[in-house]
Amino acid sequence: MRGEPPLPPFAAIIVAAGKGLRVGGELPKQFRTWRGRPLLSHSVEALREAGANPLIVVIAQGAEDHAREAIGACDDIRFVIGGSNRQDSVAAGLTALESDAPERVLIHDAARPDLPRAVIDRLLGALGEHPGAIPVLPVVDSIAVAGPRGTMADKADRETLRRVQTPQAFRYEDILGAHRAWVGGTDAGDDAQVLAANGGEIALVRGDERLKKITFAEDLMENASASAFRVGQGFDVHRLEEGEELWLCGVKLDHDKGLAGHSDADVALHAITDAVLGAVGDGDIGTHFPPSDPQWAGARSGRFLEHAVKLASDAGYALANIDLTIICEAPKIGPHRPAMRAEVARLTGLDESAVSIKATTTERLGFTGRGEGIAAQAIVALSREARS
Ligand SMILES: Nc1ccn([C@@H]2O[C@H](COP(=O)(O)OP(=O)(O)OP(=O)(O)O)[C@@H](O)[C@H]2O)c(=O)n1
Numbered sequence: 001m002r003g004e005p006p007l008p009p010f011a012a013i014i015v016a017a018g019k020g021l022r023v024g025g026e027l028p029k030q031f032r033t034w035r036g037r038p039l040l041s042h043s044v045e046a047l048r049e050a051g052a053n054p055l056i057v058v059i060a061q062g063a064e065d066h067a068r069e070a071i072g073a074c075d076d077i078r079f080v081i082g083g084s085n086r087q088d089s090v091a092a093g094l095t096a097l098e099s100d101a102p103e104r105v106l107i108h109d110a111a112r113p114d115l116p117r118a119v120i121d122r123l124l125g126a127l128g129e130h131p132g133a134i135p136v137l138p139v140v141d142s143i144a145v146a147g148p149r150g151t152m153a154d155k156a157d158r159e160t161l162r163r164v165q166t167p168q169a170f171r172y173e174d175i176l177g178a179h180r181a182w183v184g185g186t187d188a189g190d191d192a193q194v195l196a197a198n199g200g201e202i203a204l205v206r207g208d209e210r211l212k213k214i215t216f217a218e219d220l221m222e223n224a225s226a227s228a229f230r231v232g233q234g235f236d237v238h239r240l241e242e243g244e245e246l247w248l249c250g251v252k253l254d255h256d257k258g259l260a261g262h263s264d265a266d267v268a269l270h271a272i273t274d275a276v277l278g279a280v281g282d283g284d285i286g287t288h289f290p291p292s293d294p295q296w297a298g299a300r301s302g303r304f305l306e307h308a309v310k311l312a313s314d315a316g317y318a319l320a321n322i323d324l325t326i327i328c329e330a331p332k333i334g335p336h337r338p339a340m341r342a343e344v345a346r347l348t349g350l351d352e353s354a355v356s357i358k359a360t361t362t363e364r365l366g367f368t369g370r371g372e373g374i375a376a377q378a379i380v381a382l383s384r385e386a387r388s
Pocket residue numbers: 015016017018019020021022023030058082083084085086087089090108109110111112213214215
């Protein structure tokens with residue numbers, strides 16, 4: 001606990017059943033890494049620390065494993081399967097609380113990971129007077145109403161407008177009744193709109209800029225707007241064994257020994273892949289392709305690198321250059337350098353001039369010197385992709 005005084009009892013629902021289409025990528029944004037750990041885990045921790053009980057996390061069908069992995073120890077959390085839109089997911093969470101019948105409930109987007117305790121305090125405080133309370137921020141830009149042909153149709157008075165965040169706080173019976181009574185047809189933008197449509201008055205309390213919603217790929221990157229470049233480094237070692245194939249940079253080399261590993265053990269591509277993942281702060285090769293997973297047995301490592309480059313692109317970054325060093329006594333890398341360079345360029349979409357492949361020995365010292373294994377290290381630079 002952070003040492004703040006206890007709050008009156010309240011339940012909480014975190015909706016995390018969305019697809020994260022605007023962020024893109026295979027893994028929905030709530031399970032992606034933000035500030036070093038899964039996005040979902042941030043709101044879970046904030047609400048847990050504030051004393052939310054029960055704490056419901058609404059997830060999509062089939063997402064249980066991702067959710068458990070994201071949250072870690074989760075005996076105190078109830079998972080509920082959500083619906084095809086946010087409103088249905090909230091309704092599923094509210095229904096799951098029926099037997100608990102809490103007095104108050106906070107409804108929060110997993111997509112808003114930085115949840116200050118002071119906002120929770122303000123919201124619950126406002127519930128003394130009102131059946132609902134939401135955190136809002138002023139609008140600081142002037143507002144244009146867009147017309148059908150991409151021209152300005154009208155202006156709006158920003159003084160009366162507010163940006164609405166979550167969590168949103170409600171008296172449970174009121175918000176449950178309002179969701180059940182909803183006849184709005186189209187999706188409500190949020191739960192305050194659902195309660196207001198049923199006659200409930202909503203208090204506006206001060207929100208917090210930190211509660212920004214992660215909506216686009218660049219939002220996942222800390223200080224993304226300020227960071228035009230990213231740098232990552234990767235290092236890997238594989239054992240040389242007789243009877244194995246030797247793959248380096250996606251090229252098969254003739255040699256009396258090959259590298260052993262779960263995949264094709266291409267130590268050079270593994271180092272580059274880890275460097276790319278490091279540059280975007282998205283785990284390492286084992287996070288995305290666990291050695292325990294049989295589907296990666298014998299896999300071509302080019303797939304790993306292509307995936308890492310795609311993740312970087314999803315995060316708004318393009319590879320700028322690669323500098324790789326392969327450390328071994330034999331085979332000689334020089335004769336294979338052009339083929340390796342061409343293959344790495346093909347896998348990453350880089351021009352060959354941006355792919356440097358160097359080799360060195362360790363003067364017969366250590367495991368590489370004794371020919372027991374090959375090591376590789378890579379540094380990559382990424383630059384921000386221009387987005388419209
Ligand atoms: N069927 C849905 C859709 C959304 N959400 C949740 O509602 C919150 C706000 O939605 P949004 O930011 O739009 O997330 P997504 O719907 O996942 O994003 P996108 O619209 O880009 O697909 C998110 O925490 C999301 O997981 C949900 O629980 N169930």
